[in-house]
Amino acid sequence: MLSSFEFLILFLASFRLTRLIVNDTITSFIRKPFHEIVEEQLPDGSMQTFLKVKGTGLKYWIGELLSCYWCTGIWSSAFLYIGYLVWSSIFTPIIFILAIAGCAALVEVVVERLS
Template identity: 60%
Template sequence: MFCLASFRLTRLIVFDEITSIIRRPFHEEVVETDEDGMTNTYLVIKGNGLRKWFGELISCYWCTGIWSSAILYGGWSIWPTVMETVMIILAIAGAASIIETIVLRIIDNE
């Protein structure tokens, strides 16, 4: 349960559109179009010092995963009943997103 909950919380922070408001003060997305008409999106970290450090942190899946795990485990240690509910919801969502990814890849390969 911890693994799936941490996976989902990490993806929520680093990638999901719903949390872009959290990332906006620290990140800027630059979209460039190449010669073939393909668009590429680049992430630019804003600011210096603490702002830049936090921007780097929430742009790194591995870094955010460590902190997400620590927050979930620490919260569960302090408030097990509340955090268990939160983690169950995140774990179910995490498992569902993994299944959805697998199903989409199967459909794309048909």
């Protein structure tokens, strides 16, 4: 059973890892083989961009997974939790770094909204 502190740390780490995989520019190279950004001109002349998942079969499935925050969140959480249980000495520093970054991201959102 996890303590409240362990749960909080894993929660924050999972939040940050999921955002890193699904949204952050620095990891776009992971998504690039599975996603295409398509631009479409609207009737009013403005441009709209949207994400199109590439391929079929496994490639499409991975593309869908990488475009779904909720789906990736489950796998990120499972990866971190199992890693923490099985290889604690390796995963603990990674989890703490992600948790600290997750806290920083949440604080940044609050500061931006208050500004």
